[in-house]
Amino acid sequence: MLITLKPGERIYLNGAVIRVDRKVAIELLNDVDFLLENHVLQVEDTTTPLRQLYFVVQTMLIEPRKMAQAQKLFREQLAGLMTSFRDEAVVAMLGDVGNLVDGARYFEALRVIRRLFIVEGAILGAGTPRPRAA
The missing domain is CATH 2.20.28 (Rubrerythrin, domain 2)
Known part of the structure; x- marks a missing residue:
């Protein structure tokens, strides 16, 4: 690449x-x-549940020493999100995120979560700004 x-x-x-x-x-x-x-999201930009999930997966990628803590938090957040969304396509995409993280494919998981920002923005009635540069 x-x-x-x-x-x-x-x-x-x-x-x-x-x-x-x-x-x-x-x-x-x-x-x-x-x-x-x-593609790096700053902590002050984690203002929605999906952005918080993104930040946790990002932490797995950027700070491998925090992997155990991040994985625990990821599982908790993912479970909550999967019960919060009613749209079957969104729930399926969140399931894909879980599978990607289980397979240590963090970059691909982040890509799926970024696509979900649009859905979340529409639900919350907010814009969907891109993650800010570090």
Whole structure:
């Protein structure tokens, strides 16, 4: 996988934070856990239940040392969300998130949760701003 970063941009790679000083292309030659800076949600932006779930999964990816705590919190939040939503498609997508996390596929889980932000925004009657950069 080839990733291009702009000057000053960060990537979270296997728990390490890497910032580049110039435009670079990084080729990942094996499976690694990574998160691009523009997908990082700050704690002050965790204002809705799905954003809180996103933050917990993000923590699993960025801070592997906090994995046990994050997994426990994830299970609690996921169970609550699955009983809160009535839309079968949303519940199915949350089930997919659970399966992805169980398979340690955190980046893909975050992608599914981001798609659910739109549904949550419509339910709450709020806009759906993108996660802010770190």
